[in-house]
Every structure is written in C-alpha cells, then in structure tokens.
Amino acid sequence: MKANLGTIDRSLRIVVGLVLIGLSLSGVIGWWGWIGLVPLATGIFRFCPLYRLLGIQTCNRC
Structure with missing residues (x-):
C-alpha cells in the first residue's frame, strides 16, 4: 500500500472520523x-482504496 493521501486530506479525515465517533458515543x-472508523483508518494509514481505483493522489511526494 503506497501512501496516496496528503497532509491536509489526512488531517481532515482524522478529524471527521473522530467527530463522528464522538457524536455516536454521546448518543447525538x-x-x-x-x-467514522473509515475516514479515521484511511487517515491513519495514509491510504484510500477508492483514491487508488480512481487514480487520485493528494500526496505531493508520493
């Protein structure tokens, strides 16, 4: 798995994942x-399988 997520994309995915999980735990x-586990996992591992299928890469150094 080669990384295909850039810093901003990765950060947003982690934040969105944590917010969704937090809202779920609070019952909202x-x-x-x-x-929210999906964006959290893709953010942590810096790899999105859907991006790979679509040929998208937000990582500049990859």
Missing part, C-alpha cells in the same frame, strides 16, 4: 456514527 447521531 446514533450507531451510524461508527462509520
């Missing part, structure tokens, strides 16, 4: 907030 948005 219910169980579906656990979908």
Whole structure:
C-alpha cells in the first residue's frame, strides 16, 4: 500500500472520523456514527482504496 493521501486530506479525515465517533458515543447521531472508523483508518494509514481505483493522489511526494 503506497501512501496516496496528503497532509491536509489526512488531517481532515482524522478529524471527521473522530467527530463522528464522538457524536455516536454521546448518543447525538446514533450507531451510524461508527462509520467514522473509515475516514479515521484511511487517515491513519495514509491510504484510500477508492483514491487508488480512481487514480487520485493528494500526496505531493508520493
């Protein structure tokens, strides 16, 4: 898995993932907030399988 996420994209994914999980834990948005695990995982691993399929790369040095 070659990294295909840039710094800004990665940071936004991690923040969005954490916010969704936090809202789910607090009961605001219910169980579906656990979908935040997807952007959180892609942000942590710096790899998005969908970007790979579409040929998108936001990482400048990759």
